[in-house]
Amino acid sequence: MKKLLATVAALATMSTMAMAERYVMITHTQGTDPFWPVVEKGGRDAAAAIGADFEYNFDPSGDMSGMAKLIEAAAASNPDGIIVSLPDADALGGAIQAAVDAGVPVITMNSGLESSAAVGALMHVGQPERLAGQKAGARAKAEGVTNGLCLNQEAWNTALVRQMRRLFLRFWWRPQHDRRV
Template structure:
C-alpha cells in the first residue's frame, strides 16, 4: 500500500510538472517560399527544448498584416508565458502587441521592428540594425566598383527591408532605386531582367532575401549583364553562388539566434524575477564571402 501511495504521488508530481511547463508562441510575418524562416523556427524549437518549454510557431502565409495581428490576438488569448513576434509593420501590429502586454504577457520582438520595439511594449528586440546592415553592404559594393545600384525588395510592407535598401544607397551617396518584386521567384526573375534591360548603367544589385538573390542571379545571366550581386541571408543556393563567383557576398544576420535567444531570455525573465539583458541583442550583420563561405556552407539553411 505504501508503495502504491508513493507511485501515485510520484505520478501526480510528474503530471503537475508537465502542467506547469512554460509555453511560448512565436509569430512571424511570412514563411512560404522564403528559406529564412524555417531556420528561425528551428532556433525557437531548439531553445524551448533546452529549457523544457512548449513551443508553438505560427505565421500568416499571405504576409497580410491584419491576419498576423489576429494570430497575435489569438496567441494572447491562450495566455502563454511569452510571445515572440517579428514586427515589420508597427502601425498594423502594434495594437495587438500592446494588448498582449497589457494582459500581462511578456513580448519580445525579433528580426524586424527594432526602432518600434519599445513603443509597442516589448521587453527587448533580437535582430540586426537593418539600415546599418544595408549601409555596410553599400559601403562594400561601392568599394568593389558599383556606381549605380538597384535594390530588390520582396516585401514592400516590411520596413526592415526598406531600411536595408535605404542604407545601401546612403552608403553610395545615391538616391533610393528600389523595385518591389514579391516573393514569387518567377516574378522576381522577370522584373529584375526587365529593370536591367531598361537601364544598362545598373552595375550593382542588392537582393534583400536569399531566394530573391538566387532569382536575381538567373535574371542577370538571362540578359547577359555584368553586375555586382550582393545578397542578404544564407541558403544553400546563395552559398553555391558565392563559391562560383556569381555573388560577391551575403549579409548574415544569424537568424537561428533570432529564434533561439528570445525563448531563452523569456525563460530567464519568467524564472528569475524579471532578469533581462541590459540591451537589445544584435544578431548581425556579418559578411559571408569567398573567404569564409566554405566554413559555414554546411550550416546554410539549417542553423545559419
C-alpha cells in the same frame, strides 16, 4: 478521508509541476521562404532544451492584419511569452502592445529593431536595419560600385524598405528611382 485529501493534494501538486512553460512564435512568412523553417527549428530546439512547449504560427497570406490577429489570439491564450517578427510596426504595434498590457512578455526578432521598444517589447533579437544598410552601402562604395539594384521580396516589410533606402540614400538614391512592384 485523510487518504483522499492526501491523494488530491498530491495530484494537484503534480499537475502544477507537469505544466510546461509555453511560448508562441509568430512570423511574417508566407510559408515559402526557406529562411523561416530554420528560425522555427531554433525556437523548437530552444524550447526542448528547457522543457517548454512551443507553437509556431504565420499567416500564409502574408497579410499584416492576419498576423495581428494571430498575435491577439496568442495573447488571449495566455502563453508564458510571445516571440514575434515586426516587419510593420504600424500594423502590428497595437496587437503587440495589447499583449504586453495583458501581462504577456513579448520579444521581437528579425525585423523591427527601431520600433521594438515603442510597442512594448522586452527586447529585440536582430540586426539594426539602418546600420546594416549604411554598412552595405559603404562597402559597395569602397569597392567601386557606382550603380545598385535592390530586390525586395517583401515590399510590405517596412524594415527592409528602410534598410534599402539607407543603403542607397547615402550613395545613389534618387526619388525617381523608387520603383515598387
